[in-house]
Amino acid sequence: MNQANGNHSDVASALRAAVVDTTASMSRGPSRGAPPPELGPLAKSIAGEKVDPAISTIVVAGAARLAEFLLIIVSGFAVQLGYVYPHEGMPVIYPVAIVTGAVLAILAFQSADSYSPHGLRSYGRQIGKLAVAWLGVFAILALGAFLLKLGDAFSRVWMALWFLAGLAALTAFRIAMASMVRRWTRSGRLERRAVIVGGGDRAAELIEAIKASPDTDIRICGIFDDRSDDRSPPVVAGFPKLGNIDQLVEFARRTRVDLLIVTLPITAEERLLEFLKKLWVLPVDIRLSAHTNRLRFRPRSYSYIGNVPFIDIFDKPITDWDFVVKWLFDRVIGSALLLLALPVMAIVAIAIKLDSRGPVLFRQKRYGFNNELIEVFKFRSMYVDQCDSTASKLVTKGDPRVTRVGRFIRKTSLDELPQLFNVLRGELSLVGPRPHALQAKAAERLYDEVVDGYFARHKVKPGITGWAQINGWRGETDTPEKIQRRVECDLYYIENWSVLFDLYILAMTPISLLSKTESAY
CATH class of the missing domain: 3.40.50.20 (Rossmann fold)
Structure with missing residues (x-):
């Protein structure tokens, strides 16, 4: 080379x-x-x-930028409402100046290296740097107003009050931020x-x-x-x-x-x-x-x-802001789906109770992120005295262990709906590789004995649905090829994750459940 x-x-x-x-x-x-x-x-x-x-230093720095941008905006509008509005109303030139000043300020603070871990950890010299940069922003705004002949359009008192209010807000924020960053540094989180x-x-x-x-x-x-x-x-x-x-x-x-x-x-x-x-x-x-x-x-x-x-x-995979976005996606969309699913879940629970004795929910230990053991919730689909908590024997077509209601909810995957609670608890994602039971097998061999690199699918949090499921690789894994294809889909998902990919998989899941049921029983 x-x-x-x-x-x-x-x-x-x-x-x-x-x-x-x-x-x-x-x-x-x-x-x-x-x-x-x-x-x-x-x-x-x-x-x-x-x-x-x-805690990601990239996320901390980004959150600090956003917080200071909003503080500058809020301080500018607060002064405008308190001082300018009673006399002049809401001239559009003030919001333009406020947003422009906020953008210039963040760029100036970035140039002063104020968002590095060291900059966020110390506030003595940093507040001085911020004050100089903040003063420079107002000098640029004043120069712009002079060159555009807009000097008479602005209240000088408003400018002075915004400068002082913004500086006070930034100073208070930096002191609080430095305290948090120091605490996170001492605990090793950064x-x-x-x-x-x-x-x-x-x-x-x-x-x-x-x-x-x-x-x-x-x-x-x-x-x-x-x-x-x-x-x-x-x-x-x-x-x-x-x-x-x-x-x-x-x-x-x-x-x-x-x-x-x-x-x-x-x-x-x-x-x-x-x-x-x-x-x-x-x-x-x-x-x-x-x-x-x-x-x-x-x-x-x-x-x-x-x-x-x-x-x-x-x-x-899925770090920094991607992690934050996926966390928000799971919490927001997961909460909405749970609210929509509650009536259906209530009907399923009643049907299970009427069909066979025993609890409505079935808890099963499975491998989650980084091989951590998690307890996954499902609607019970088997007779209570024949439940298999480790899945040492996979369910087959016509399996006598499955109840009448169980056959229906397994085929339609309604038995998976309680896992929305696992999502809100942070143990599962809405979308990701499906968590497998501890003793799940293909052709009488444990999955990781069939597929080399099997545990790579645990590099992200498991999900209720996934790329493998909408491609037809759900249900029984009676041959090595089926689990091999499922793992290949899981690894493809991990390498190509995006929010749009998650949305696509979620949207395609109901269609897949209706059209690809031959392996689900």
Whole structure:
């Protein structure tokens, strides 16, 4: 590859493709039928520590911009209503000036680096910067009014009061924001918890480079390496080796890990692929260290932590603002759907009670995001003494365990409606890979024994409906091909998620339920 013209995105794409395309030949991690690898005492201790959920610095900065934009707008209109309106009414020139001033202010604050984590964390010097920038905005507005010969159209008292009110609001907001950001920083919510994959000298050089970089958000938890202690020391640059790669997968299931940094050189292709084939199923960012690589690409081809360059291999799906949008989508649309579905759910509940004895709802343990166990609600469709909580035996056509009402609600998927409560509890999404029962099988084999890379579908929160379901891959999975196709659809959804995609799947779900019922019973 030519050093001048090479682009690391080609390398990253090739690695991703190699990992996904060769999962059939990967050395498999432990399946659900086997116990997970035992963590060492230190790894177990770290994994057992209480860790708060992460907060995206991108979302925090964006929320701060929006809040300050609204504060400036509100202060401007408040002064206009209090001082200008009684004398002049509501001339349109004032709203134009207010919105223009708010836009200029946010651009000025951004130029002053006021929305970086450091800028949001400290308010002493930042308030001074904001005051200077805010004064500069008014200087620009005054100059614009002079050049456009609009000086007499504005009240000078209004301008002065808006300046003071806006400055007071911004100052109060910055003090409150700095207090929150400091608290989140102390609790680790604004940090990225990182694990180094691969030890030795390369790991030591990388750790020292990260430590030397200013204002990074990385907290290194430890090192995992398959090599023995004589080739990979038990302690590197002050950080302990916590286990091997199989143990890393279990470690990342037990505690929050945001970033995996692989220290292997890009030339170690075989070993690199061996690592990635085990790690790509985790819902984390995976980066390849380029700090000591002799092969150099264009500077813009890298991502950076501080001053340290990295090659992006895998990204955690649905993060930052995408996560916020999907959270709002689930809560708002989910609440609306639940209200609409309540009459139907009441009728189904009465029918179940009249048809057979036992509770209306059936609770079943399933695997959720990152293999976490969740309890999913369903309407009971089987006789109470024959319910299968682990789905060790899948329902087949004419299954005698299913009640009369159960056959109908299973075929129409009305039995899934109580999962709207799981959505509002944050355990499920409206749209996503369907959560499978613990012992669900295809051709008498557990799903993850049939499909390599099966757990990659758990990189996002599971859903009530999904891309696989509207493409006909719902119901019985009596052959390996059926679960293989379902997983392929799930991975396609994860890679191509968007709000419009979710809306399309939701809109197509009723049509699919009516037209593709041959496998649902």
